[in-house]
Amino acid sequence: MIRPASQKALLCAVALLLLTACIGCSRQPVGPKVSSVPNQATHEHLIRADLVKDTNGINWIPLQSVAKDLGLRIKEKDGKVKLGYTDAMYELMPDHSKALSYGKEIILPDAPIRQNGNIYVTANSLSKLLGTKVQTDGRDGRHVRLGPLSSVTPVPRSTGTGESQKINRFNIFSVNGNRDELVTYAKKFMGVPYEFGAKPYEQSKKFDCSSFTQHIFKQFGESLPRLARDQAQLGMSVTRNELQKGDLIFFSVPGRFANDKIVGHVGIYIGNGEMIHTWGDPGVQISSVDSGYWKEHLLSMRRVS
Known part of the structure; x- marks a missing residue:
């Protein structure tokens, strides 16, 4: 059995240890906060989003919901919508089929649209933009299945003198x-x-x-x-x-x-x-x-x- 005096000393020691740990952590350099981003490394990812169905029965996906779930920044300026991490990896414009994916021009199957201030894209266009499989769940109109973003180039081996x-x-x-x-x-x-x-x-x-x-x-x-x-x-x-x-x-x-x-x-x-x-x-x-x-x-x- 721990005596009151011993228990008090033990509590003080624990508090001191926790305080030291907190101070140590506060001195660490701060980087981008990525811990809240779901890991999408090995399987498709289910995104919750309010889809909009047009008169042809096609589901349109709110781009803001996709960006938020993937942990990507999204910004619209001068009519262009840019998405990315610390630099813009994707760029598109409402009502235009031309877009940029990792700096390369692509043609989207369906031009993005703007509705109620939000940008919407079809599953086919989002698939083309991100370079991965995209499907909408038409049963409840609230889910998008997204494959891993795997169509980007990993770090290269040494190339000698470079290409600049x-x-x-x-x-x-x-x-x-x-x-x-x-x-x-x-x-x-x-x-x-x-x-x-x-x-x-x-x-x-x-x-x-x-x-x-x-x-x-x-x-x-x-x-x-x-x-x-x-x-x-x-x-x-x-x-x-x-x-x-x-x-x-x-x-x-x-x-x-x-x-x-x-x-x-x-x-x-x-x-x-x-x-x-x-x-x-x-x-x-x-x-x-x-x-x-x-x-x-x-x-x-x-x-x-």
Whole structure:
């Protein structure tokens, strides 16, 4: 039997231990909150959504419900609807059959429509956009069956010198040999706001993760693709011990796709175990790659010059 004094000491010790653990957790770098996203890695996923049936008996799916269930951001601006994680992976427009899926133009079987302020797509068009099987449950008009998002390219093996197109606007600048200058230039944008699917910085004065790396590298003679997924196809693979300032670091998106080795975020290594990147508030920021969220989800590191 525990005596009152001993019981009090035990309770104090437990409270101290819990307090220490909480303080330790609060010091960890904060990354995207993905734990609430259902895992869709191995089987089809059932999404609850209020379908709309037209006069031809075709079910139309509310795009907002799909995006929310998949954990994707959705934003409409200038008539274009963009969906993605930290950069826009999909783009479409109401009443237009042309759309973009991972930066490539596709033709949707049925043009999206707008009704009561919401965007709706057919199962065939959503299947084409996401690259997976999509079916509606016509019995109750409230469910969509969605297969895993598996039509994206996993991280490539080392390709040697890469495929980036040289533009070298200032001639004297290049990534290789000017890595300190690249880091200094990137830091000038600290605090610039994050905006999902941001237009070019010169126009929007904002970045998402891949438009930031694209903008920085452009000033040093490297023309990077718009999406993080495509940027991860360039250059040569390097290990953590080989990392140099100016190398690109890519991160996974747990639970989003059939393969957890799909790129969802990118940053620029700046030395001392840190990277500069943009995500949410406060926009462009510096984070550790050797601890916390980003260490757990680090996927690959590549040198493009």
